[in-house]
Amino acid sequence: MFDQLFKDIALNATANDVAGNFPDKEFMCMAVAGLLKIVLPGEPLDFNKASTKGLLHLLKNVGGANLSVGRIYEGHINALQLVHAFGTEAQKREWYAAAANNKLFGVWNSENENGVTITLQPNGKYTVAGGKMFCSGAHWIQRPIVTGKLIAPGKIGWQMCILPVEKLKPFKEDNSFWKPMGMRASASFKIDFTGVEIGEECFLGAPDTYYAEPYFNGGATRFAAVQLGGALSIVEATHHFLRQQNRAGSEQQKARIAEMAMLAACGNNWLNSVAEKTEKWRNYPATNEKNMAYAGIVRTAIENICSRILYLSGVCIGPIGLMQPNTLERLHRDLTFYLRQPAPDAVISSVGAYLLKSEKIKDAWD
Template identity: 30%
Template sequence: MKPLASADLPPSDATMLHALDLVIRGSTPEELDPALSVLVEFGLLDRFILPDAFGGGFRYVAAWVDVLKLLSGLGGVDLSVARILEGHLNALQLVATYGQPDQQAMVLRHAGRGDLLGVWGADATEPVRMHADGPGSWRLTGAKRYATAVGTVQRAVVPVTDDNGQIQLLLLPVADDRRVDLASWNHRGMRRSASGTFRFDGMRIGPSAILGALDDYRREPLFVGGIWRCAAAQLGAIEAVVAGICRELSDTGRDAHPLQMARIGSAILAARTARLWVEDAAARVEACSPDAPRAHIEHVVALAAYARLATEKAAMEVIDLAERGLGLASFAAGHAVEALTRDLAVYIRQANPDAVLLQHGRVLARRLSDGVTDDSV
């Protein structure tokens, strides 16, 4: 899909998106390396980290506006690439927040030489477990599935749940191709994300692999609150599909029909609604301190979760409008919206959306029933 022109995009990012678009057009749907080369060439893997003046650590210095522009821009070209960079940024933020100086120094070296990082949270049928293997030593068993860019990611942040239901983050080397199973990723969309399975059986780790304290991973607003970044990538695809609808119907004169114009208007409404939700969530989450009052954090997190739901709803509506408005031609390989709608239909699926709707709806409903209507950050 041709990248959307934007006066808000820095010239270097506009150039990057154009280069990425050309690479995507010349690649198969499964081919990842050429696209990653573009991210490395334009310095995206270490753009948002600032080395400490003293010591080997770093700070994560990503303004939400810049991240949203970047992820939505990438999402408008290729959702798999946007998803991969989102995971990389998530890993950087977690290591910057919870990592020791030596862990940060290692990650800084990885990012500086163009190595990809990831966060792999989904357990396979046999979940990843830590087993004591002597003083200060553990042996791992189990696997992670839906591991984005498996086989390409060099270091992954891996949450491991213990017998008490608490989660310990690990920072692990994952460059061993013998542990990778890409055959498990056979979905019709997001094929370029290479989200396969990685087995950890027999891997031995020491204290240097422990990232943060127990249950740091669940600390808000970074955990559920951070979902706004995924929504930002999806937003870019939604807006690109809407632009594709407008462009094709205008170029062929079909926008003269009132029903087609109604589809265009409905698509614009859906995309704009999603953008307002995502921008609001990003601003609130990134301004919220983990030490803020609990009720405030819960409110911010609930709005971020609902931003993801609003984006999912907008995506489904826009996909339907594209298919109905553009017809059978939009399903053809190589059509301007075909890959975007196919990838978007897969990427918007999240674990247990009904629970998200109910759990966070209770938070928002309670606030309203208490008469709190001031939504200022």
Template identity: 55%
Template structure:
């Protein structure tokens, strides 16, 4: 990601901070820069390092958390294709990304009227139901959705990728989206009832979506975007204090110092979690260890973000948290984005894992 692209996204963030907005121009810039397909490995011999993907996500999140959220969903979908797609599917979908600049995402969240995938026979399926929090909503070309497969041959939680321009229009309900922050992520409710897809659109086998460590381990990606938001808070806070000439105040110096080492510790968590994942995935019986370490990194980064925002508030006061100062938007976006599923279960899972070990020395070696 070039510095100029990063700066363009950052400068445009305030202009799209409205409900119903989508960072359309930003993704045109990113597509032109090759960022839609740059996490796809050319060969198995030269895999993409997880730490480098996390660094990229962090930098996009630093520029605009809404863009980072949508980009993380795109990368998530490509990862699932790489894990569970057959060879012809990988060739087809990866070509759509690289050559046709198609934007992918993963929509798994649903309420009572969730997705059912009805087997019609002869390789055809009909969808029924809705997904919620569909980031990118009507702008995503290839949504990867999950649902209950209703078939005589097999059952379970099935992934499928919907070719949006080849099916009936998907109903969009934007009235659902009245968020505190992340307004420009356009996370609407989508009704897939009546949409028909084919066998080739089904990804993997039923229940593979929740296969570990990939499901829980993926949390490190949204943590990377979140840490980018914390970095942005530090940068804007430092700039605000310099503008006010408050750089000689020892209390401000102490707060900035703490924010700085907190963000740097987050960078260390990201880098180590990425390297550990790549190393441990080659080992047998390593799934739980990967999940737990990812859970620690996710939890630590969430605490880092919360503390950095609190210190920033003390530094800048009410004046610094008013529009048009970017801190007002970044604080809203990061606070909202930190509300990720199952934080308590993640924390207790870490504790249970450690308590079940014979000793705590060298747990991660």
């Protein structure tokens, strides 16, 4: 349905591969195509319907066109899913209208030193202090969900806030932090929110709702879908390179292309399988732990698939293929960087812990 749009986005990806750039033309076209509102009530991938499969494959296709666009788009979808799950009716009306009006959302949680605090003041307002890193989309995001430690009598925990950027004191953005090997156009800068004042109407959910399952760990399947899209583009570009360079003749090249095609099929099967289980387990809180563990398996399997594709492609094309102006140079850098998502060790160890509590592995995902 969006084939031409994704082709255009892919064509512009190399030109946009500059730290500090943001893919604004791409998001304008995606807005026109209805992609910023596609999960809202009544839209084709309405969260109230069994839309997981369509959504994961859409994220895969956006990532396949340009991983930086995929990263920012995944943040937009993540934020809307959190609004869907935890917003009050009034908040849903307001924030869905903003998305329908093509306001871009994001989720900014990662921090190191100087983390965010949200402190109640005597006037009933809250002041934000501290900052975040890896704020994908930076000032181009108009409705970021920013998390932080809530400090108010009787209300302690990790609070999500949706910030109506244009109504607030400007944030201090630090793009000097952003010198990545890949994903340059995701504009994942550092931002300091110190001095911003908000009202409680900006709070999304109660403190610690951000960690509620199956949303928190289950969400990993969305970034895995985007990653898979990047890997499938590498498979296609490698196949094209071998045919174009007349390097497809050896038995080893044939075997590597066959293995890459098999890995691509496995990746798609993982997306289909997790989508099917998500729909089956939806609305059954008792399945949350199983759901979380399965998402951990899918995320890890797709990371392994992508890593193996990167290796096979690199051996197939050699250093000439990994040099500019060949697009495989950027595709490899982007995927290598985007594969680094939080807590890979903790996730796989929690899957093992879940399975060791189960009687048998073969029944674990029923």
